[in-house]
Amino acid sequence: MNSFGRIFKISIYGESHGQQVGVLIDGCSAGLAISEDDFTDDLLRRKSGAKGTTPRIEDDLPVIESGVFNGFTTGAPLLISFKNKNTISDDYKDLFSFPRPGHADFTAKMKYGGFNDYRGGGHFSGRLTLGLVAAGVIAKKLIYPVSIKAGLVEAGGQTDIENAIDQAVKNNDSIGGIVECIAEDLSIGLGEPFFDSVESLLSHAVFSIPAIKGIEFGSGFQAAKMTGSEHNDQFIDAAGKTLTNFSGGINGGITNGNPLIFRVAVKPTSSISKAQQTFNLKTGKKDELIIKGRHDACIALRVPVVIEAITAIVLTDLMLLEQKLPRVISDNSSR
Secondary structure (H helix, E strand, O other): OOOOOOOOOOEEEEEOOOEEEEEEEEEOOOOOOHHHHHHHHHHHHOOOOOOOOOOOOOOOEEEEEEOOOOOOOOOOOOEEEOOOOOHHHHHHHHHOOOOOHHHHHHHHHHHHHOOOOOOOHHHHOOOHHHHHHHHHHHHHHOOOOOOEEEEEEOOOEEEEEHHHHHHHHHHHHOOOEEEEEEOOOOOOOOOOHHHOOHHHHHHHHHHHOEEEEEEEEEEEEEEHOOOOHOOOOOOOOOOEEEEEOOOOEOOOOOOOOOOEEEEEEOOOOOOOOEEEEEEOOOOEEEEEOOOOOOOOOOOOHHHHHHHHHHHHHHHHHHHHHHHOOOOOOOOOOOO
């Protein structure tokens, strides 16, 4: 449904053109220093406005509704909300019966019997990743000094990302991309074999991000072209450090102390300015669709910080399960 995690549990809510979107976080210990300013950097990285992103600009100011008192978490659930203000819902009125190719318009209408909020993609919109980023800010503070960094390494099949975006904008089209994420300073032993492996949990969470179409860890699909003697990571010390890292920091579903490395494939945005052929459910005929509204030419530009957030959320839950969370909680007993 809309929740993820066992101890550090998040629940996202809202629709793209509804009153607000946000996240409910349960399982955050009391005594963690939190303010609205803590969210600024990561929210700015997700924010639109740069070339290749949607011209829809929202304030994206977090409102901590509950769970924080006098600047510290209370141990109660944290509710963080974001108001939707810059909406033009009329741009989407035809899409209820004229679904966009490649988008969730059709499946949402069929699943929910037409009661879904289709404006701006509704509950299927990438706008809901605001809640994921907010939860990621909390998670990053909890697992510090673990470092998580993600970046766009390819767009539209090119490493020259700026050129690829220029071409997409010129052609009234959209492009996808590849985002790489690296988490360092992880302890050994996080994760379980089989169903709760680190790969399984990260993949589960990563695919909650709209537009994700694939994931690979370490050498990924290149491993199929290698021999065992090439792919095996040689141990070079008693702490488990390896000469290479084709395993991506995971063996048997469990972290091995080396950097956790994975990459995700982000598909092109479904909403493009170029005319497309699709089926009109109202007329019962195939017809030309010209999409109105404000959309990203390359949504992958805004994905890295969301990937970081998801990774931090998963790692926080795993560290709590193993009781390996760093001691970052303030001692307020003498106040």
